[in-house]
Amino acid sequence: MAEFTAIFLPGNSSVCVPEGTTLLAAAAAAGLLLQTPCGGQGRCGKCLARVEGGVDAPTSLERRVLGPDQLAQGWRLACQARVAGDVAVTVPESSLITEHRIMVEGVERELTVLPNITKVGLDLPAPSVEDPRADLNRVLDALSGHVRPPTRIASLRALPRVLRQSRFQITAVAADGELLALEPGDTSENAYGLAVDIGTTTVVAYLCHLPTGKSVAVASDLNSQAQYGDDVISRIRIASSGAEGLAALSGAVVTVINDLIERACHEAGVPEEAIYELSVVGNTCMSHLFLGVSPAGLGSLPFVQVFRSAQTVRAADLGIGVHPEALVYLVPNIGGFVGADTVGVILASELDRSDGLRVAVDIGTNGEIVVARQGELHAASTAAGPAFEGAKITQGMRAAHGAIESVHINDDVKCHVIGDVSPRGICGSGLVDAVAELVRVGIITETGRMLRRQEVTGLPEKVAERLVENERGVAFVLARPEESFGGEGVALTGRDVREMQLAKAAIYGGMELLLEELGAGPADIEQLLLAGAFGNYIRRESARAIGLIPALPAERIESIGNAAGVGARLVLCSTEERRRAEEIARRVRHVDLSERKGFYDRFADAMMLRPLPSLQ
Amino acid sequence: MAEFTAIFLPGNSSVCVPEGTTLLAAAAAAGLLLQTPCGGQGRCGKCLARVEGGVDAPTSLERRVLGPDQLAQGWRLACQARVAGDVAVTVPESSLITEHRIMVEGVERELTVLPNITKVGLDLPAPSVEDPRADLNRVLDALSGHVRPPTRIASLRALPRVLRQSRFQITAVAADGELLALEPGDTSENAYGLAVDIGTTTVVAYLCHLPTGKSVAVASDLNSQAQYGDDVISRIRIASSGAEGLAALSGAVVTVINDLIERACHEAGVPEEAIYELSVVGNTCMSHLFLGVSPAGLGSLPFVQVFRSAQTVRAADLGIGVHPEALVYLVPNIGGFVGADTVGVILASELDRSDGLRVAVDIGTNGEIVVARQGELHAASTAAGPAFEGAKITQGMRAAHGAIESVHINDDVKCHVIGDVSPRGICGSGLVDAVAELVRVGIITETGRMLRRQEVTGLPEKVAERLVENERGVAFVLARPEESFGGEGVALTGRDVREMQLAKAAIYGGMELLLEELGAGPADIEQLLLAGAFGNYIRRESARAIGLIPALPAERIESIGNAAGVGARLVLCSTEERRRAEEIARRVRHVDLSERKGFYDRFADAMMLRPLPSLQ
Secondary structure (H helix, E strand, O other): OOEEEEEEEOOOEEEEEEOOOEHHHHHHHOOOOEOOOOOOOOOOOOOEEEEEEEEOOOOHHHHHHOOHHHHHOOEEEOOOOEEEEEEEEEOOHHHEOOOOEEEEOOOOEEEEOEOOEEEEEEEOOOOOOOOOOOHHHHHHHHOOOOOEOOOOHHHHHHHHHHHHHOOOEEEEEEEOOEEEEEEEOOOOOOOEEEEEEEOOOEEEEEEEEOOOOEEEEEEEEEOHHHHHOOOHHHHHHHHHOOHHHHHHHHHHHHHHHHHHHHHHHHHHOOOHHHEEEEEEEEOHHHHHHHHOOOOHHHHOOOOOOOOOOOEEEEHHHHOOOOOOOOEEEEOOOOEOOEOHHHHHHHHHHOHHHOOOOEEEEEEOOOEEEEEEEOOEEEEEEEOOHHHHHOOOOOOEOOOOOOEEEEEEEOOOEEEEEOOOOOOOEEOHHHHHHHHHHHHHOOOEOOOOOEOOHHHOOOOOHHHHOOEEEEOOEEEEEEEOHHHOHHHOOEEEEHHHHHHHHHHHHHHHHHHHHHHHHOOOOHHHOOEEEEEHHHHHHOOHHHHHHOOOOOOOOHHHEEEEEOHHHHHHHHHHHEHHHHHHHHHHHHHOEEOOHHHOOOHHHHHHHOOOOOOOOOOO | OOEEEEEEEOOOEEEEEEOOOEHHHHHHHOOOOEOOOOOOOOOOOOOEEEEEEEEOOOOHHHHHHOOHHHHHOOEEEOOOOEEEEEEEEEOOHHHEOOOOEEEOOOOOOEEEOEOOEEEEEEEOOOOOOOOOOOHHHHHHHHOOOOOEOOOOHHHHHHHHHHHHHOOOEEEEEEEOOEEEEEEEOOOOOOOEEEEEEEOOOEEEEEEEEOOOOEEEEEEEEEOHHHHHOOOHHHHHHHHHOOHHHHHHHHHHHHHHHHHHHHHHHHHHOOOHHHEEEEEEEEOHHHHHHHHOOOOHHHHOOOOOOOOOOOEEEEHHHHOOOOOOOOEEEEOOOOEOOEOHHHHHHHHHHOHHHOOOOEEEEEEOOOEEEEEEEOOEEEEEEEOOHHHHHOOOOOOEOOOOOOEEEEEEEOOOEEEEEOOOOOOOEEOHHHHHHHHHHHHHOOOEOOOOOEOOHHHOOOOOHHHHOOEEEEOOEEEEEEEOHHHOHHHOOEEEEHHHHHHHHHHHHHHHHHHHHHHHHOOOOHHHOOEEEEEHHHHHHOOHHHHHHOOOOOOOOHHHEEEEEOHHHHHHHHHHHEHHHHHHHHHHHHHOEEOOHHHOOOHHHHHHHOOOOOOOOOOO
16 A cells, blocks of 8 residues: 655654545544544544645545634644645644643743643444444444554453443543543543652652643652661672562562552542553663563672663552553653653753753762753762761761751761751751861861761860760761750761761762763763752752862752653653653663773862862 | 664564664564563674664774674564664564474464563662663563563562562563563463453363463353353343342353363362463453443343453453462454454454455354355354253263264164163254154154154154153154163254254355355355364264255365454564454454345245255
8 A cells, every 4th residue: 555754844854655545544644643532533623734746535524513614724633634645734723632831840841742642532332233333342443543452351241241331431541542441431631641759769649630731749768778778789689599588679669669559549539540651760770670670780790670661550560559540651761770860850840951061960879860951861879878878877867857967066966966856966968068177177178087076176166076086986076965866966077077077979970070071071071960958958059169069150050859750740741751752761881880981080089178170 | 762663574564763763672663572682782693684774873883783794684683773764674584583483273274373471580680880771671681672661569668579589580470461460580481371262151261381382271151141041141131130140150260261261270280379360251241241331232232332342451450360460361353243253263264365255153152153255254143042052952061971972874874872772862963863864754844843643654663762742842862761861862842953953054044145245156255164173073974964054065164163262372472463353353244144134034044954056
């Protein structure tokens, strides 16, 4: 059969289709979904398009719906007009499905809502001797050939009952162009999805109303995998020890997600069964554990993943308690430990569309860095994070009630504690602040050594007496025992400083190395994006003072919140963003820092606790 | 991106592909699978093709494998050469995968073996720092982009273990272009499929070796659904009574199939897990019950099916004990009760490619009729069969040991009994024989009445005394009590004759009506095909004498055995045949006989027990 090219304007997408294809089907093949409330039967007149070139003659239905003037101007019903030659088709915005635009918080990012899950209410004719079509054909015909039959036997089994119980007034649920389920009556507004960001430490879930793309509830909790180790390395070790370890870690995160689903649904008054899809981001290790796939290959060189591309699986197969036919879309990974969460950050911040030199740093338990310029993207991961989330720091803790989150030193030490309660530990931003202040007053040297009381001169007395020493070395008391929760005081040790120093050197050194791939240095960064909760809370002047981030002018630094989670919401609400995420995952070059010559030099240089790059 | 047309010769299939597509991928899109033992890496030289038109310049790999002469003649490696313009590609037979040709018994039918299930042995490079590809990418890359990632989580979970246990020497199992499973080592020859014909009364399973298409074992058994009623109508009633009835019928046929699998595998020495796919034919009701889908819509006008098109489901979801990832391909139905088995008959007999007027009659428990001429196909179903399978006949039985299968009347009655044992009943062919002989000697009138002894004259004494009478009417004793198994004798009653008369009238009348759709009559039939075991065993002269089949010259009548089962084997061993089956199901017009004016007139005329069409 002859094939012709159909070009769709204004987007300029083109497809090759066989003669006789409806413009509706051709548009779908080109990625454009047109409105068809009548089910593509030529009655509603919503799929208007203007054609130039090879189409067949208007049908009698079209002549009835469109006037002679409209027909003369080239207007046709896309569901009726068929390709008869090469053709150009202009599709007005009003003919396109779901043109809501939503604003996603955290980053300024608009998207056209076009979820993978679509629900269409159908009022079908009952079977008759004149129209004895099979039940499935009756449904699929009304969906105008957009949708393939269900591949799951349960949906087929339910079909005749649902159709007849509801007297053929049903709602078809489709995903990825496949019929997922049928529901009695018109339930098309009752469609929810869940965007999930699986962090090494924290899991966040956003419940979204799919037809509008609006977030209706957010829930978060600790990743209970933490009981098996704080960082990805220890979890990989346990998962690699055998099927039981893997099952335990996989089960832990599924349990957390099920709990978040229950809470978010309860808060929004939405039944769990109204969730038809989950979109999930996480680092590579989290992605593997979530699917129950062994991350053993990530445990040692050459850091091999089992899968890298996007995965679509059944929620039921993972034990997730939502609609029984619901899908899980796992955003693709980039490489090594740089996972889907980084794809989410790039998507949310549009780094893939940057002209100027832009850098994003996502400091969670892992630290991921992305540098971008003119569509060229490089990413790396550092095992930098735990220090900033409290791990490895003697009295470190997460940014929760009782955490010292900022520190000022004048004639004495003044700390701010989250929740305005007695302090019981120090969180990431407090740690950065404390170190920066202690460097400023001379208690910590630029090389990171915490001095003994007798080595420092000119300190105010109240500050000096906080410098203590015990069998484990020197420490600086931020909160005295009597001021603290539990009465043990809160102190920062010399070792804690070393831990932080290692973490920040990995991040800064890694960033320098990535920038070098673009022939640039830290000073050339036009915009530095700080993703993750940590990015929101650190005092930037402290971070700059100790060389955690480059000493850029303030206006070039921006916090973008949980950008990975925003990315998960974007792919949940838009198949366009999904395609873009997959494109990003393919395009970003993963750089394995430990394999790079020069990394350890840069790492050593970046250990210095002073503004970087050094002005030499 | 520019798109170009690639035409593949000698088949003349063409595809539209983006610039830069390899000829290998373009060929796959056109339905041609080329040999790539090296995994499409340009090393083995097996995917040779000769090109004219737009391709890029030969790669260095090609220059190494092919000589300058070959290159000058336009020979290229399809895995390396890329489309750069419209191009014509000639693919020699030696480059195509699995070019075995097999002969299928029953009908003379050749096919190119090209199963949906493909197994490819791969010897993959182990990961290294230079080549840290993800496991899944490593496998898919070696399959040259023919194959999509697995959609089932179990396959992904098994991936890293299988790869490493077998030191990256594995066999990839793919179906429908999707990666189904991986196995350690090279198991590519260990690939089996099962073709199943679910009859209302009998289930037959053919175990086939997929790489060669050869049948290695056959097993058959009664359809144990029969305990819930002999015919489809009673089974529909039970299945419609509630979920339990449906589950019982569905479970019954699955149990039978599992039993056949065990027997066939035992006979051939093949493990059940080596079966990767089942192809299944059956009438519409059997198809629905097999999938556990309610056939209630078939129970009354307008006889609505739940599904009509081909279905692919997981064997595990149906409880079938084969490879855990195995698929079930259910051949599409035509309409009403005319199901996948009739598609199988058409496929096996190539009725879809007939020029002359050809008719196929498949008499099982249902009787299906297909008429074909010049690609035009009409089909109908009659509830005719049970009489010929023993049901509704007082002493009817299946064609098993002890069944009277032929009857001759001279000065006495001579019966042949299957197995040469004492008779205990009468099967279909014996029934047709008995009626034909009794009509010939004047005991049964052309209108079907069995006369009383006193109404017949000139009978040999030994024949006359077999005409008996009791409270239920007249009967003709075929075997006296003392000759018979169990001592009750075997007799044919006047009512039995009426039952057979109804059945044969439905078949003959239905055939006449279908022929009329083509403007023809029974005398115009150029070839009459008798499918089903019954067609093999009836004496044709008897069938013609009583007007069960038209009185055509013997050379125009052919028995084709279990053609439905042959059809199931064809689609199991060839995706081409599968596409053709789907095309057939779309093309055949289903005629609902009961809805046709004129059917009852024809039915009444066809009741006459004499050669038909009547020579008037």
